Amino acid sequence: MASSVQDVFMLFGDSITQGGWGPGLNGMGQRLSHVYARKLDVLNRGYSGYNTEWAIPVFEQCFAKRTDGHAPKVQVLTIWFGANDACIKPSPQHVPLSKFVSNMKHLVQMVKSPTSAYYSPTTRIILITPPPVDTYQRRADLESRNPPIALDRLFATTEAYAQAVKDVAAEENVAVVDVWGTLWEAVGKEEKLLNKFLIDGLHLNEAGYQVVYDELIKTIAQMHPEVHYDNLGPIFPPWAQIDWDAPSNSLYIKAV
């Protein structure tokens, strides 16, 4: 069995989180896994297609209750939803905006509220806004399928859900990485230029993940510098620092 020798950096979200280790993408998950090697375990808790309604039961099982003293601590938790909640009716993924807001608050409160069974005051929560939708690219992708699918997301709808994420972050006093706003500014507010950052009008390409990673690391450096990878030492010492004549002196960091 795997002992909880390292604390955790948990990435909770939908397909844009799940796909962050994909080949050729240099995605967010992969890059975090690399820079946090020997420091924190970066756990993929991304669920393709999921909205916040379905995410809550999953979170109740992925995040340990405070009574579970054996579980590794989650030092950083990113919550990245909205891309699917913002689907338009009649998509089964659609979650009304007001319900999306209450679900996001609920997820944050599960961790932040002292009365929650999942209360974890040392977990640093970072919300992430969904990327802007390029409906030109998205429509072309969906129409090329067999059978063709009607456009399922609108630019302005996802914008509203992104704004809601920022509002929840402000209200709950947690950090936020505004992927929507950063990408929108980067293309000079020209929807047709978003394909610089998106594969299919919805999911990020390598350039898109690069922006997300950079913004996330910047946010950690500003808001939670103590868990920036540069400020965490490796759990086990670099090999040159081992006491070579008596390795046990430096290699036991917990009782066995």
Place this chain on the structure above:
Amino acid sequence: MASSVQDVFMLFGDSITQGGWGPGLNGMGQRLSHVYARKLDVLNRGYSGYNTEWAIPVFEQCFAKRTDGHAPKVQVLTIWFGANDACIKPSPQHVPLSKFVSNMKHLVQMVKSPTSAYYSPTTRIILITPPPVDTYQRRADLESRNPPIALDRLFATTEAYAQAVKDVAAEENVAVVDVWGTLWEAVGKEEKLLNKFLIDGLHLNEAGYQVVYDELIKTIAQMHPEVHYDNLGPIFPPWAQIDWDAPSNSLYIKAV
């Protein structure tokens, strides 16, 4: 805290394991993280510069004792050492061949022996042989440093340690991925051609990791097909299989 909702694929080794999520490499760790997403957590337990002598105390802390009922199960465990043990004297990383053999057996027996505190009969152990050393490339790399460093590894020495890994695997009846032999065959047994697969005569480049990943997946398919990623379902259902009218029916896979 992070609940043990997924079992584990643990990669235990030295820098060649640790670096498997590196940028632009499409390394073994990254690719396993991708294909096992929502199935197994791929944990990086790679320790740059470590030999088996230093690895044993680390393993005693990374691998849970059988009495720790809360820890997630390790379904697959790769053990990949030898590249540093095979350093030549007076390197502090050098471990004599006979000691390397007994250390490797010890690591395997910690998991396989019914009398071991770490006994885990359901863990599938896969040993991996170190890559062949390109001493031309390695020497050039070391001589280019400031101050220059003398050649620290010999081709034939690492070959002997790779053979020892194969011998231990046979004796202990566990699977082995012969990276040494596969790369050596791939270059037509021409040491100077190994730079096709190595960055610096020692560490793998993208082509090298591609070979390791392919061989590892082939080994899993042949020896332990039940844990091949194609034969494991996601822990939580694909979104299209959720009971949309009553999501709780399909989303609770354990008691909360």
